[in-house]
Amino acid sequence: MDSPPPIDREPAWRFSVAPMLDCTDRHFRVLMRQISRRALLYSEMVVAQALHHSKRRERLLAFDPVEHPIALQVGGDDPALLAEATKMAADWGYDEINLNVGCPSPRVQAGNFGACLMAEPEQVARCVEAMCQASPLPVTVKHRVGIDDLDSDALLQTFVDLVAAGGASRFAIHARKAWLEGLDPKQNRTIPPLQHNRVIALKQRRPELTIELNGGLDTPEQCLDALRSCDGAMVGRSAYAHPLRWGCVDQLIYGESERNITASGVVLGLIPHAQAHLERGGRLWDLCRHLVQLVEGVPGARHWRSNLGLKAQRRGADIPVLEEAARQLLDAGL
Incomplete structure (x- = not known):
């Protein structure tokens, strides 16, 4: 054929x-x-x-x-x-x-x-x-x-x-x-x-x-x-x-089909990459510093960014920080 x-x-x-x-x-x-x-x-x-x-x-x-x-x-x-x-x-x-x-x-x-x-x-x-x-x-x-x-x-x-x-x-x-x-x-x-x-x-x-x-x-x-x-x-x-x-x-x-792209989906999609980076000895903040640009112009955006920055910069910050950030966005419908 x-x-x-x-x-x-x-x-x-x-x-x-x-x-x-x-x-x-x-x-x-x-x-x-x-x-x-x-x-x-x-x-x-x-x-x-x-x-x-x-x-x-x-x-x-x-x-x-x-x-x-x-x-x-x-x-x-x-x-x-x-x-x-x-x-x-x-x-x-x-x-x-x-x-x-x-x-x-x-x-x-x-x-x-x-x-x-x-x-x-x-x-x-x-x-x-x-x-x-x-x-x-x-x-x-x-x-x-x-x-x-x-x-x-x-x-x-x-x-x-x-x-x-x-x-x-x-x-x-x-x-x-x-x-x-x-x-x-x-x-x-x-x-x-x-x-x-x-x-x-x-x-x-x-x-x-x-x-x-x-x-x-x-x-x-x-x-x-x-x-x-x-x-x-x-x-x-x-x-x-x-x-x-x-x-x-x-x-x-x-000309691709429409996709529903959300802030929470982006954060969740980053988790496998974040896990691999941490296993190589990297820090969570290395990638979370880019995420602070993800949410803007909505109620609570500033608090979400501040909270993520504070937790992701701590020594030993791990995947639960990203999971919590994604949950917060999901709860807000983002």
């Missing part, structure tokens, strides 16, 4: 949760996987040089199989080290690898990677080419529309064209320029004005390229609107600060 034809499914990157330092660790990713089964999730940025030298690669690279599809984001400017990191990503089972050309922090600049590399598109292209040659993983790039005075559409297009020629399969573009001098990383996420129109115009000029829009997308509806002009929508701080807001994306963006 012939097998049925494959189902035409939207690719994972149609909606993704951006890599965020101190936010998108393995615990938050498992939390988000309770909310969306289809979204592409990213690791925090891992520096390629650290992977080369570190004896703690498992801590830097390990993830739960439930996190698939998942991308490893790396930082660096050395093609050989980035190629090595790409091979590691493939060996560990990541679905793709992403090069950070968007972070404006002084520490990252000191290492000559992140957003400052937008001034060196040929070097970025060499890095991407080496990464593509190291494994069959898709190699993608996350970057800004410009930096400092290097901020014209012509320069943006030159950057993208050169990096695409190097083999990049997708571009996640934060629709703000970055000021490398005068603004800190937090200010660089809010002060430079959003310029969605420039990303959309680039997509129109280069329709053959796969381009994700990032920056200022705060609701699923805004993401759906972005998908009318770009290939993907990437959400950062809004996903971290309001995780339950995104419970409809599988239905809205991927």
Whole structure:
């Protein structure tokens, strides 16, 4: 008997949760996987040089199989080290690898990677080419529309064209320029004005390229609107600060059946992951710190967050803390 034809499914990157330092660790990713089964999730940025030298690669690279599809984001400017990191990503089972050309922090600049590399598109292209040659993983790039005075559409297009020629399969573009001098990383996420129109115009000029829009997308509806002009929508701080807001994306963006996603269900779904983390010697607070964002705008939310934080931070805090938190939410109909 012939097998049925494959189902035409939207690719994972149609909606993704951006890599965020101190936010998108393995615990938050498992939390988000309770909310969306289809979204592409990213690791925090891992520096390629650290992977080369570190004896703690498992801590830097390990993830739960439930996190698939998942991308490893790396930082660096050395093609050989980035190629090595790409091979590691493939060996560990990541679905793709992403090069950070968007972070404006002084520490990252000191290492000559992140957003400052937008001034060196040929070097970025060499890095991407080496990464593509190291494994069959898709190699993608996350970057800004410009930096400092290097901020014209012509320069943006030159950057993208050169990096695409190097083999990049997708571009996640934060629709703000970055000021490398005068603004800190937090200010660089809010002060430079959003310029969605420039990303959309680039997509129109280069329709053959796969381009994700990032920056200022705060609701699923805004993401759906972005998908009318770009290939993907990437959400950062809004996903971290309001995780339950995104419970409809599988239905809205991927055409999946509706699911009833509740705060209590998310907490209960985290228990197997929490148990495994505790058995490895981890602390319950490592994952509960992300849960304080789960409940908002309802009576008793502040008390629930305070109670969870107090108990989860105690030495020896165990699974009953999560079970109690879930019961409290169930009793409140959440």
